Every structure is written in structure tokens, then in C-alpha cells.
Amino acid sequence: MRDYPDDAACLDHLWRHRYAPDGHTADCPKCAQPRRFHRVKTRPCYVCGSCGHQFYPLAGTIFHKSSTSLHLWFYAIHLMTSTRCGISAKHLERELGVTYKTAWRMFNLIRNKLMADDDEPLSGAVEIDETSVDGKPRKFQGARKRPNAISEGVKLAERRRATVFAAVERGGRVRATVLPSRRGPRLREQAIEWVDPKSIVMTDEWPAYNQLHKHFAKHSRIRHGALEYVDGEIHTNTIEGFFGNLKTGIRATTSSCRTSGYRAISTSSAGATATGMTAARCSTRSSSEQPVQPKLSL
Numbered sequence: 001m002r003d004y005p006d007d008a009a010c011l012d013h014l015w016r017h018r019y020a021p022d023g024h025t026a027d028c029p030k031c032a033q034p035r036r037f038h039r040v041k042t043r044p045c046y047v048c049g050s051c052g053h054q055f056y057p058l059a060g061t062i063f064h065k066s067s068t069s070l071h072l073w074f075y076a077i078h079l080m081t082s083t084r085c086g087i088s089a090k091h092l093e094r095e096l097g098v099t100y101k102t103a104w105r106m107f108n109l110i111r112n113k114l115m116a117d118d119d120e121p122l123s124g125a126v127e128i129d130e131t132s133v134d135g136k137p138r139k140f141q142g143a144r145k146r147p148n149a150i151s152e153g154v155k156l157a158e159r160r161r162a163t164v165f166a167a168v169e170r171g172g173r174v175r176a177t178v179l180p181s182r183r184g185p186r187l188r189e190q191a192i193e194w195v196d197p198k199s200i201v202m203t204d205e206w207p208a209y210n211q212l213h214k215h216f217a218k219h220s221r222i223r224h225g226a227l228e229y230v231d232g233e234i235h236t237n238t239i240e241g242f243f244g245n246l247k248t249g250i251r252a253t254t255s256s257c258r259t260s261g262y263r264a265i266s267t268s269s270a271g272a273t274a275t276g277m278t279a280a281r282c283s284t285r286s287s288s289e290q291p292v293q294p295k296l297s298l
């Protein structure tokens with residue numbers, strides 16, 4: 001959050017992300033060409049130096065017309081997207097010093113609106129992983145000698161769980177859905193559907209990901225079974241952080257989870273498209289923390 005010390009810095013971030021990458025020049029729809037814009041001091045607005053056309057970077061975002069300061073919004077998003085274990089509306093209330101009603105509203109807007117979907121495939125460095133919402137049988141992966149030798153009991157236990165499959169663009173969007181099983185070709189097919197073939201995908205050593213190298217520019221794997229969690233740029237900590245948030249959210253809102261209770265969710269953890277919080281999250285995470293702990297499980 002050091003990059004966003006006040007409302008002006010937050011607004012500037014949105015301005016750059018939505019209209020003017022260099023902070024000054026934007027395509028003016030009236031002039032029909034790039035023009036230099038300057039900030040209107042009294043309003044959250046930028047005006048074209050030639051024709052007076054105005055851009056309001058908050059328009060169409062969840063921040064529009066909110067009486068809560070932009071800085072607090074950014075802080076809430078930061079808390080909700082960078083905390084490994086996820087946080088609740090109650091936690092937001094305490095951290096932000098706002099009323100519970102405000103915290104609850106912010107929490108829901110961030111989760112439900114900011115995390116809206118778009119159709120562009122995920123690209124760049126993309127982490128892919130799956131989890132069971134009532135606990136991933138992570139230890140089987142390392143302990144099992146033959147991946148196919150699974151008892152009927154284990155299979156039955158797995159069927160009762162909801163498998164959430166997700167892919168996250170480093171510093172960007174997340175897609176997630178519920179799949180009937182964590183075995184078979186569905187995980188691979190879903191990855192192919194969501195992720196640009198030119199991407200570098202990163203997964204753990206789960207056998208369902210074995211063929212991914214054929215479909216993407218590169219496939220890097222982290223061997224959790226060998227207690228390996230970070231190897232330079234290769235890790236799945238971002239997606240695991242997302243799952244941590246998801247599980248906390250589920251724990252906070254329901255007492256029991258069944259597959260049928262879930263609809264496919266498609267979300268964007270950092271609200272990349274809607275608001276450009278991407279960079280905020282990305283820079284915070286890479287500069288201040290590089291989590292190396294083992295996977296969370298419930």
C-alpha cells in the first residue's frame with residue numbers, strides 16, 4: 001500500500017490504468033486523437049487541454065459515488081486479495097475503522113463486482129491449481145508411489161467434495177469453476193479453454209496436468225510432494241492464496257458445503273479489468289512478501 005498513500009495516488013492509478021498509461025496523454029473522444037489531460041483539483045476528474053472533454057476515472061467502478069475514501073477502498077482490496085487466509089467483512093470493519101454496514105457493502109462489492117468476468121483468455125505467467133473445498137488430500141501426492149492405486153474409499157471421499165479448479169494470471173485475473181472430479185481430462189480441458197496458448201503455465205505435479213506442455217508455450221511444475229514450494233519464478237503461491245481466500249469466505253458464510261451448493265464462479269481476485277488494482281496487488285506482493293509456506297488446508 002506504500003504506492004498508494006492517499007486518495008490522489010489511488011485516483012491517479014485508476015486514471016493511468018483506464019485512460020492514460022503515462023498519466024497525461026489519453027485518447028480524447030471529442031478531438032478523436034491523443035491529447036494532454038490535466039487533473040481538475042476540485043473533482044475526481046481529468047480534462048482535455050484542447051476541447052475540455054472530461055474523464056471521470058471512477059465512473060462505472062464500484063468506487064463511484066461512494067462516500068468511503070478511495071484510499072480505504074484500495075486498502076480493503078489489498079486486504080482481501082493479498083492476505084493468505086482471506087478476511088471477512090467483520091475483519092474489514094476493524095481494519096478500516098468503518099461501520100459494519102459499510103464494511104459488509106464494500107466486502108460484497110469487491111467480491112461480486114470487482115471480481116466480474118471478461119472473455120479475454122488469461123495470459124503471461126498463469127498459475128493453475130485445484131482444491132477441494134473441504135480439504136485437499138494433498139499428502140497423497142507425495143506419499144503415493146503409484147498415482148493410479150487409489151482405494152475406493154479415497155475416491156468416494158473425493159466425490160463428496162467439491163473440486164474447485166482455478167487459474168490465475170500473475171498480478172491479474174482469476175478464473176475459477178467447480179468440476180466434478182480432480183481426475184481425468186477435465187482439468188486440462190478447462191485450462192486450455194481459459195488460458196492463452198502463448199502463456200507460461202505453472203502447476204504442481206498432479207498427474208492431471210501432465211499434458212499441459214503440449215498446449216502452452218511452457219509448463220513449469222513445482223514438486224510439492226518433495227516439499228518444494230518456490231523455485232525462482234516457479235511457484236503456485238498466488239493461486240493458493242486465492243484458494244485460502246475462497247475457503248475463508250466459504251467458512252464465513254456457510255456451515256457445510258456440498259457440490260450442488262456451488263455454482264460456477266468466475267472471478268478476478270484483484271479486479272484487474274474493472275479497476276486496475278492489478279498493479280497494486282502485484283507490486284505489493286512481489287515487493288513485500290514472497291510466501292513460501294506449505295499449502296493451506298481446512
Ligand SMILES: [Zn+2]
Nearest residue numbers: 028031048051
Ligand atoms: Zn479533446
